[in-house]
Amino acid sequence: MGLNDSAPTRRTFLSVSAAATAAAAVLPAAAASAGPAGIELAGEPADLGGPGRPITPQRPDAQLRSLLRDIDPARVEATVRRLAAFGTRHTLSTQDDPVRGIGAARDWIFAQLSAYAAESGGRMTVEVQSYLQPVASRIPVPTVISNIVATVHGQISPDRVYVITGHYDSRVTDVMNATGDAPGADDDASGVAVVLELARVMATRPSAATIVLAAVAGEEQGLYGSAYLAQQLKANGADVQGMVSNDIVGSPVGDDGVRHDRLVRMFAEGVPTAETAAEAATRRSIGGENDSVSRQLARYALATAQNEHTGMNIRLVYRRDRYLRGSDHISFLNLGYPGCRFSEPREDFAHQHQDVRVENGVQYGDLPEFCDFRYIARVAKVNAALFWSLAQAPGTPKAVKIDTSALTNKSTLRWTRGSEPDLAGYEIVWRESSAPDWTHVVEVGDVTTATIDLSKDNVQFGVRAVDQAGHRSPAAAPTPG
The missing domain is CATH 2.60.40.10 (Immunoglobulins)
Structure with a gap:
């Protein structure tokens, strides 16, 4: 979130x-x-x-079925627990402590992705993409914000790019509290675990187009890391034809206690954010409000990623994001790119952004104990089916x-x-x-x-x-x- x-x-x-x-x-x-x-x-x-x-859905080929089988819930769990163990990953927390804070988390994520890249035969490279964010909303002092970006380089159409993100920063109730424990297991170690597991299974497989897998920072403070990532891609002339943010994908159980083990929400806006007033008026005049590039991406997800091989159904929500909040896909929408957001079926706000505490025998806080790692792995499979299908197919006309x-x-x-x-x-x-x-x-x-x-x-x-x-x-x- x-x-x-x-x-x-x-x-x-x-x-x-x-x-x-x-x-x-x-x-x-x-x-x-x-x-x-x-x-x-x-x-x-x-x-x-x-x-x-x-029309019929697109069935996964043998290569994709193999990739999906390789996604491992145990590795997903290990990632979520390790990220939560850094205490806090607040964007304003310490960047030079080796065991606590966002800097330690950054270095660990980079090491994990670098290990996967080392086995890729040069197919995947990894970088820490950093910049100095000036004073801005929720940034009281100039702050270095770092994204860890793994790129699976396309072998046939390298300039065609698809982007998958999760944000590794965390927070508690007070968004400016940079020192309190903020394990951020669901929000959003779960999304980062999806990114890391996809990097692991994709690194050793040749892809036709380029897939960027990024753990971004600064999300809770204002989508700063993803905005920088999107701007860098734009400046480099990347043809970004699809992007998804995985944000709060940790649990199939909401605050009503009902389990939806086989369901994930996908938010997709209609008239694109970056359209001019004239362009938007033209789209409305021809009845194209439901035909934005993001809605086409969402329809493609239904055709490729909702099947027995992922074990998941996708609930399309025709909306940019939830009320009052927004995720890193918005940074891409703002530049005219197709962008959507995956999120769990129903959130439990008692565990999001809450200070870690026990009151009257009730435990609060965004802890790993409230995540379902097999569910996260299935969300990873939805991402894998969607983006591997995109990257191996021809580009959108x-x-x-x-x-x-x-x-x-x-x-x-x-x-x-x-x-x-x-x-x-x-x-x-x-x-x-x-x-x-x-x-x-x-x-x-x-x-x-x-x-x-x-x-x-x-x-x-x-x-x-x-x-x-x-x-x-x-x-x-x-x-x-």
């Missing part, structure tokens, strides 16, 4: 304008597929049919446009072809505008222009890339053009 206090059969075909220079394909006629379940309105079925086939130059009940989409050497082609996905997720897919081949016999006025479209192994990218929603 942190600061942000605050129907009938139709023919489906493709065509291309004679003036277009892009490649095009012709699609054979297809029977109407079953559309989204619905009710009858005024005697008309809600399912009016349409092109393509029903760019410059996707839908032709709005003429009145027609057909829909023409155009996009820029990706540069991946194993790119096989593209698919157009669509759904009723009221449906939460894509319901149909139309295979169009290795083209960059396609026309679908389906009115753009009635449905929402997206374009996704497919490689020769069948890995699919997230969909990109078109803008008018």
Whole structure:
């Protein structure tokens, strides 16, 4: 947690304008597929049919299944307990004590990640990314803030980047108390344990795109570390196509005592934070409030990470974050990157930010005893399935446009072809505008222009890339053009 206090059969075909220079394909006629379940309105079925086939989840390949099997709850537990043992990891705590404070925690995390990198054959490198934060809100004196960043370098598309974070700083009730015990097991040693375990299992496996795994600091004081990380990536021209913050992922039991062992929340905002007023107005005018890059990332998570191999279900929350608070994905949203946040099903506030104490036989404080390490490991598997699928698939299509130059009940989409050497082609996905997720897919081949016999006025479209192994990218929603 942190600061942000605050129907009938139709023919489906493709065509291309004679003036277009892009490649095009012709699609054979297809029977109407079953559309989204619905009710009858005024005697008309809600399912009016349409092109393509029903969409299905992307199954994990053998490499991903192997990676998921390697995630170890015992290692997760060891990480959470070790981080809690530093006493406090408050951003303003001591940085030169070898056993207590944020400096000791920083050095331990760096050592752990460096050990994994040493076994990677050069695939993964690790750095301590530090800067001097001037006086600011909740920073009373200039303070060195350090992120520990492990980078699994992409072997095919190194400039395409995906980011996973957890914050290693902690706090108690008084956010400015830098000396009191603040074990921070759930908030957020649990998220850091996810990051470290993913680094361990990914380090020795070749990845097509780059995956950044970062333990960031300064979150409780104002998202300072993640803001710096996002700014550095932006300055270096990184093409960040997805980011998730793991924040408070330690327990499936909330303050009501009910267990939700197989559920994790995923927060995803709608109209992007970084859009201009004009861009936001355009998105709303075409009904695209539910088609932000972050929502596409969340839909992709459902397609790749909600299955028997992770053992988890994902509850999508169409909101930037919880009320009154916010996590490190906001730093990425502020720069226009796709960003979401994973969190446990229902928080128990009696253990968050509470001073370590016993009152009337009741123990308070964010202690390891209140974490479920097998649950954290399953959250790690959700992250692994999502991000490994992203990194091995082609990148999300760019410059996707839908032709709005003429009145027609057909829909023409155009996009820029990706540069991946194993790119096989593209698919157009669509759904009723009221449906939460894509319901149909139309295979169009290795083209960059396609026309679908389906009115753009009635449905929402997206374009996704497919490689020769069948890995699919997230969909990109078109803008008018």
